[in-house]
Amino acid sequence: MTDTEATQGPGTALSAHWFERPDPLVRPAVVTGAFDVLHVGHVRFLRSIADRGLPLVVGVESDARVRAWKGPGRPVNPAEERAETVAALACVTGAFVIEGPPEVADWASYAEVLRPLAPAALAYTTGDRYTQAKIRGADALGAQAWELPFTPGRSTTAALGRLAHSL
Numbered sequence: 001m002t003d004t005e006a007t008q009g010p011g012t013a014l015s016a017h018w019f020e021r022p023d024p025l026v027r028p029a030v031v032t033g034a035f036d037v038l039h040v041g042h043v044r045f046l047r048s049i050a051d052r053g054l055p056l057v058v059g060v061e062s063d064a065r066v067r068a069w070k071g072p073g074r075p076v077n078p079a080e081e082r083a084e085t086v087a088a089l090a091c092v093t094g095a096f097v098i099e100g101p102p103e104v105a106d107w108a109s110y111a112e113v114l115r116p117l118a119p120a121a122l123a124y125t126t127g128d129r130y131t132q133a134k135i136r137g138a139d140a141l142g143a144q145a146w147e148l149p150f151t152p153g154r155s156t157t158a159a160l161g162r163l164a165h166s167l
Contacts, residue, residue, distance in 0.1 A: 014100035014113040019083035022094035027120035032059035041151035050091035068102030107133040111140040125150040
C-alpha cells in the first residue's frame with residue numbers, strides 16, 4: 001500500500017486502509033465490493049461511473065469479509081492485490097481496503113467509513129441486494145445514489161464456474 005493511514009469513523013467497526021488516495025479536495029463517486037477476479041462486468045461498471053465526470057474511488061472488501069460472505073474458496077486474490085489491480089484502471093482515481101468484522105455491513109457503518117471522502121455519489125449495480133442500504137448511506141452522506149446496469153452473465157462467480165467447468 002502506498003498510504004497505510006487508516007481512516008475510521010467514530011463508533012464504527014469498519015476502517016479504510018488506502019492503497020492509492022485521491023485528492024481530498026474533490027468529492028468523488030465511490031463504489032465498494034469484492035472485485036475479486038477482474039472481468040469485463042467490473043470494467044464496464046467502473047467505466048460507466050467514471051463517465052459521469054467525477055473521480056472514482058473504489059473500496060475493496062478485505063479477505064475476511066469476502067470469505068465470510070462468499071465462502072471458503074474466496075477471495076481468489078488477496079485484498080491488497082485486488083486494490084492495486086482496480087487502482088491501475090485508467091478510470092479509477094484511488095482505491096482502499098475495507099477492514100472490519102464481516103457481520104458489520106450496515107449502511108451507518110459504511111457511511112462513517114466513507115464520510116472522510118465526502119462522496120458526491122455512491123454507485124451500485126441494478127439488483128444489488130444492499131440497494132436500500134446504499135441509498136440510505138448516500139442520503140446520510142449528502143451524496144447521490146447511482147444505480148447502474150449489471151452486465152448479465154459477467155460476475156466473478158460465473159467466471160469461476162466457467163473455469164471449473166472447463167478443467
